[in-house]
Amino acid sequence: MDEPSPPPTSRRVVLGLGEAAHFVEDEMPTEAMPLNMGPSHPAMHGTVRMVLEVEGEKIRSADVQVGYLHRGFEKEAEHATWTQIFPYTDRLNYVSPMLCNVGYALAVEQLLDIDGKIPERAQFIRVIVGEISRITDHLTCLAASAMELGAFTVFFYLIKAREWLWELLEEVSGARLTHSYVRIGGVAADLSEDFCPKLREVLRRVRGAIGDADKLLTSNRIFRDRMDGIAVITRDEAIAWGLTGPVGRSAGLAYDVRKDHPYLVYDRFDFEVPVGSKGDNFDRFAVRLEEMRQSMRILEQAMDRLPAGPILIDDARVALPPKREVYNTIESMIAHFKLIMDGIVVPPGEIYSFTEGGNGELGFYIVSDGTGRPWKCRVRPPCFANTAVLNKLLPGLFVADIIPTFGMINMIGGECDR
């Protein structure tokens, strides 16, 4: 695409009438115009404000202002017990809440030194629901971005696929989005008997929906023209800006926490991590599309090897004892009472624990002072770093390029602002 010439700053104007008509060169004053893509905008998902300085259609400078969804996760976490924080973690990356639940649980378990004692079935279940959440995250991102570029059909196909997955997660946890399913030491409830057959059927249909979206978009001239070569991020930039996840991988940075630092039972599964080469919008789209297919591979393998067994650690200092014992033995009743009222007693210390969230390295830096409530519970949000790079990407783009660029960065307000 050729660079359009800069807008003319002078024009020829006719003055006078009839025989006295003559041309005069008139200077047209031009100035950059401040344009506010306000926190509420129909083409941007998430509350983020971009104060742009545009000259014609070109962006001269951009100031991306986040924080409109800041709800004080860390402050609340300092006043809540370790288990009470799980609903807050749901609302971080609210399109892949299971991954946030799992990330937080792993951090606390490492501080408690019980990360090697989580029952195997619980670890498999965490991987299963985590990967389902990852698929719903990417489905939401691609669906919303496609819709904003005009591909409404793709939106419907992918959102329908997301609904099928949410029905399963609702069956498991009771809620479509705010699951609070994971607990310190395992998960809250077991999968139902027919969960795996239902999941296999859903995955078959989701595969079809993703295939349809792929056929509609990947070779689509309009889609490619709007995405190819726009907002390129190099591998060095990805490292310097701390970009991880699909954004970093599309730039050629082959870093995936599941492969490089496996946790739970990820090292037992056979899957690939798609890495892009050009770092443009289309690579980010393609990486997410392929990641969904790889997540489905993990799910099939996890269901095949899902072991029987308990889903919660059998340690009354950490996990609530079964109700039958709480009502019949005094020890369990006291343990239950102490866990609810005081919270799990985590020995003093600090830890930075990281997992692969939907957008990249989701880190939890937790400082414990030895009580049942954290001294500090920080989330290292992957899309905070990913959104920061927009300040560098946007200048030089057209206003219309903001839509696919912002869509492919996948800023989730809940995670970015906490």
Next chain:
Amino acid sequence: MAKIILDRLSEHFVAGEILETGSQHGNEWARVEPTHWRAVARFLRDDPVTALDMFIDLTCVDRLGRVPRFDVVLHLYSVGKKHRVRLLAGVPEESPAIESLVELWPGANWFEREAFDLYGVRFVDHPDLRRILMYPEFVGHPLRKDFPKEGRQPLLRRLPGSVD
């Protein structure tokens, strides 16, 4: 696991610059004297043995009751060597300021703005140190331990014609 990082730090810096190192739950950490913050970070990034080229996280911890009160905490990762480290620097309450790392990692920009916003720690030489999560007229630094969880802020009056 990443002991090599702590060893390199001890080799390259004297005791007054690296105050303490340790390893806990598989995390290696080093406490840095705040006036050498950027120098230590630059060394860790450029040294071929540590090669901690990726900026991961920067935050603050309010250790109320301890002097110095704040800890600025930096997490770095090496994409090539796959090891990571945590750096801590104690910053006093009376003049909470520390060198900015933006010239080493552009990604540190927003994280330092957030630490300033929520804790009040100033980052010297930061190109654009202003609040990021709270609105500009917010009073106080909310994540400090003496900032109440519930309270009221002074009301704002947006005058007609004012531009943000």
